Amino acid sequence: MTQIDPDIKKLQDEIYRSKVLRARRMSIAEKISAGEQLFHDGIEMMRASIRTDHPEYSEEQVDREIDRRFRIAKKISDGNIYRDAGVIDE
Numbered sequence: 001m002t003q004i005d006p007d008i009k010k011l012q013d014e015i016y017r018s019k020v021l022r023a024r025r026m027s028i029a030e031k032i033s034a035g036e037q038l039f040h041d042g043i044e045m046m047r048a049s050i051r052t053d054h055p056e057y058s059e060e061q062v063d064r065e066i067d068r069r070f071r072i073a074k075k076i077s078d079g080n081i082y083r084d085a086g087v088i089d090e
Helices: 006-025 028-053 059-078
Strands: none
Touching: 028 059
């Protein structure tokens, strides 16, 4: 396992703490809005990935591929393929 530089670890911890504190100060409406923005950002990242993999795709084809991926995710979710394993002792 690679060791993390202590200065970098300290910076990571400070950034994480800052994000947690900022999230705790957000109202419910702000959290919902942030969630919606994260969803839209994720769609745009997916769209960019599809365009990189398939530069020949039209916008309609990109949209169909996004729909296809969501249908796959729904089948996985509905099929209970992934289940809670409970607590795993280390």
